Amino acid sequence: MPKYKLVCFDVDGTLIDNVTFSWQIFHDYFQTDRHRREDAKKKFFSGEITYLQWAEHDISLWRETNAKKEDFLKAIGHLKLMEGAMETLKELKRRGFKLAVISGSLNIILEKFIPDYNEFFDDVFLNRIYFDENGLISGVEATEFDIDAKALALKKIAEREKIKMEECVFIGDYLNDMKIIQEAGLGIAFNCNYEELKKAADIVIEKKDLRGVLKYIL
Numbered sequence: 001m002p003k004y005k006l007v008c009f010d011v012d013g014t015l016i017d018n019v020t021f022s023w024q025i026f027h028d029y030f031q032t033d034r035h036r037r038e039d040a041k042k043k044f045f046s047g048e049i050t051y052l053q054w055a056e057h058d059i060s061l062w063r064e065t066n067a068k069k070e071d072f073l074k075a076i077g078h079l080k081l082m083e084g085a086m087e088t089l090k091e092l093k094r095r096g097f098k099l100a101v102i103s104g105s106l107n108i109i110l111e112k113f114i115p116d117y118n119e120f121f122d123d124v125f126l127n128r129i130y131f132d133e134n135g136l137i138s139g140v141e142a143t144e145f146d147i148d149a150k151a152l153a154l155k156k157i158a159e160r161e162k163i164k165m166e167e168c169v170f171i172g173d174y175l176n177d178m179k180i181i182q183e184a185g186l187g188i189a190f191n192c193n194y195e196e197l198k199k200a201a202d203i204v205i206e207k208k209d210l211r212g213v214l215k216y217i218l
Contacts, residue, residue: 004186004217005163006098008154010172011105011126013191016113017082017208020174020193022105023058029075032061051149055127055142068135072108081113082191084211089120091214098122098161102153104146104176125153150180169217171210173197188213 012019019025027037037058044054092099100123101110107128110117117124125145132138145153150170158168166185170177173192181187181201189201191208198204205212 002095002097002218003167004097004169005167006100006157006161007092007169007217008100008102008157008171008180008184010170010174010177011101011103011110013173014171015082015085015101015210016079016105016109017191018079019076019109022076022109025079026062026067026072026075026106027058029071030062030065030067032058032065036061051144051146052142056140059129059137059140063137067137069108069131070135072129073112076109076112079109079113082208082210084209086114088210088214089114092217093120095218097217098157098163100124100153100157101126102145102150102170102180104143123153123157125150147176148179150177151183154180154183169213171213186216188216 009015012022040054040057043049044051089099099121101121103126105126107126110126125143127143128141129137130139154168154170158165165183168184169186169188170180170184171188171190172181173190175194175197178197178200181189181197186203187201188203188205189198190205190213192198192204203216
């Protein structure tokens with residue numbers, strides 16, 4: 001009987017390589033106003049605005065540049081799927097694990113690199129950006145589950161599936177994964193540059209090959 005039943009992944013730096021923070025890539029590409037970005041970030045962390053308001057604010061900066069879907073795809077042209085990602089997802093799926101994405105990343109990144117991601121993941125919690133027939137941004141659906149709230153998404157899935165928290169795995173690389181890595185039965189810091197997260201994790205995998213997680217999960 002496998003010890004774990006649910007495996008959750010972060011996106012930036014975990015499923016996708018060459019990226020720490022996808023929002024920053026788009027801000028750099030569209031050359032948005034750094035002061036306005038910093039102001040919104042401060043307001044979020046001081047509790048003046050919600051995560052949704054922060055996300056909508058930053059996306060409005062992209063809208064001002066008349067950014068089109070093709071521009072977003074160009075901006076992430078240098079990214080790539082993490083080594084071993086597809087083999088890892090296929091093996092876990094084959095073995096009957098429930099799989100989920102819990103991330104503050106954007107759907108356009110997952111769609112580009114894992115177009116059939118809905119066939120692998122039972123749950124996908126991330127920010128969604130929608131485009132109209134002209135390729136312009138038509139809507140935004142911000143995740144409620146980033147930063148500390150990632151752990152709430154994990155609990156939500158576990159409760160629905162009647163899985164204990166100790167039967168859950170989370171794999172991530174960034175400081176916003178701290179709480180969820182502590183809450184999961186198995187917290188894996190993968191491709192991580194942050195000592196605090198490495199200390200909080202049960203397992204640290206330095207090599208950039210996602211297949212390295214399999215021996216700990218299976």
